Amino acid sequence: MFANKVFIFCITGALLWLTITFGFNINIPLLPKESPNANTLKTTLSLPKGFSITVFATNLPGVRTILPTPTGDLIITLPKKGQVALLKKTPANPKATRQALPLLSGLNLPSGLAFYKNWLYIAESHAIGRIHYDPIKQHISGDYQTIISNLPNGGNHWTRTIKFSPDGQLFIAVGSRCNVCEEPNHFRATLLKYRPDGSHGEIYATGLRNTVGFAWEPSTRRLFGVDNGRDFLGDNTPPDEINWIQKDHFYGWPYSYGNNQPDPQYGSDKSHEISRATPPYHLLSAHSAPLALLFLKHPRFPTQLRKKALITLHGSWNRSTKIGYKIIAVDLNDSIPNRQHDFITGFETQGNVIGRPVDIAEDLQGNLFLSDDFSGTVYKITYQPDQNP
Numbered sequence: 001m002f003a004n005k006v007f008i009f010c011i012t013g014a015l016l017w018l019t020i021t022f023g024f025n026i027n028i029p030l031l032p033k034e035s036p037n038a039n040t041l042k043t044t045l046s047l048p049k050g051f052s053i054t055v056f057a058t059n060l061p062g063v064r065t066i067l068p069t070p071t072g073d074l075i076i077t078l079p080k081k082g083q084v085a086l087l088k089k090t091p092a093n094p095k096a097t098r099q100a101l102p103l104l105s106g107l108n109l110p111s112g113l114a115f116y117k118n119w120l121y122i123a124e125s126h127a128i129g130r131i132h133y134d135p136i137k138q139h140i141s142g143d144y145q146t147i148i149s150n151l152p153n154g155g156n157h158w159t160r161t162i163k164f165s166p167d168g169q170l171f172i173a174v175g176s177r178c179n180v181c182e183e184p185n186h187f188r189a190t191l192l193k194y195r196p197d198g199s200h201g202e203i204y205a206t207g208l209r210n211t212v213g214f215a216w217e218p219s220t221r222r223l224f225g226v227d228n229g230r231d232f233l234g235d236n237t238p239p240d241e242i243n244w245i246q247k248d249h250f251y252g253w254p255y256s257y258g259n260n261q262p263d264p265q266y267g268s269d270k271s272h273e274i275s276r277a278t279p280p281y282h283l284l285s286a287h288s289a290p291l292a293l294l295f296l297k298h299p300r301f302p303t304q305l306r307k308k309a310l311i312t313l314h315g316s317w318n319r320s321t322k323i324g325y326k327i328i329a330v331d332l333n334d335s336i337p338n339r340q341h342d343f344i345t346g347f348e349t350q351g352n353v354i355g356r357p358v359d360i361a362e363d364l365q366g367n368l369f370l371s372d373d374f375s376g377t378v379y380k381i382t383y384q385p386d387q388n389p
Helices: 002-022 038-044 271-275
Strands: 051-057 066-068 074-078 083-087 101-104 113-116 119-123 128-134 139-148 160-164 170-174 190-194 202-206 213-216 223-227 240-244 282-284 290-295 308-313 326-331 340-344 357-362 368-372 377-383
Touching (some): 038 051, 066 357, 066 368, 074 113, 101 139, 113 160, 160 213, 213 308, 223 290, 240 290, 308 357, 326 357
Antiparallel strands (some): 051 377, 066 074, 074 083, 083 101, 119 128, 128 139, 160 170, 170 190, 190 202, 213 223, 223 240, 240 282, 290 308, 326 340, 357 368, 368 377
């Protein structure tokens, strides 16, 4: 505990020094809190008509990815613990707190998760591995196999998001190691593509500073991703982005941001790089930190909502006033002028933060689950049309 306090004190002091010396607009780091109680959720969060939110599991420090199983359980990553764990749909004791049951431990900052056939895929910071998982018996079997071992390790952006495309190809998002720089490792700031066994790897798209969340639009199979813009250019610059990610396209970083605006550090003599960059499909508020993108599929959800992408905004740490800390719904149809709307708000109110949305996932029964690495909570979001929360 003492060591943690010393670390927080040192970080706070360093950020204050940056603020005074260079005029950076930043907030002091947020200290994690306990999970909100039911009354706080009811009185603080705002959801659309028919939606309600409850706490599904607590005491999950730094929880990131949520992967619903076919039977309704959840598999989650706990990077700080180096664990992949199971949250059962129905705990053994319904009156007791739901416990995270470790499936794998000793991993290197595990973040991304994906299912393919009877394999559970796990993204560590430096590698991708897989192991057999039986959703009926709720356990893993066999050996953990590392199928990709040459990913760049750590860095500012150490998470590795993994997903399988509609045609069964493995995609991996690898963020930059820095705020803004020219990367020596060509795997950085990219989206990678592999076969399910880890072979035939290729760089699919480049210039993506930190695309944590990505997904394929069900009707068109267009691939969209959210990208976090660089820091220390002011409260409102540069915008975060939604990109229509296409094969062999370059998306600007580190030479440009937003609608191909030259970066002051690297863009002045790189006009040839900027001219070939694909501009964002949609701009988001600067420093709002989008982390997950989800297209709803279950027919129980409203038709209009299933035409939109749900995006979690983790929230700012480097802005004079906080922004983000919510979930938005964005219509990615080209003909929609006002395409962005709030979906769930209230995780931040007048500077008071009760949660930071990370991942959002949909199970086969039409429930939504949301992870919050600030309070170490997984929430369950349900929809009943005749309900008025």
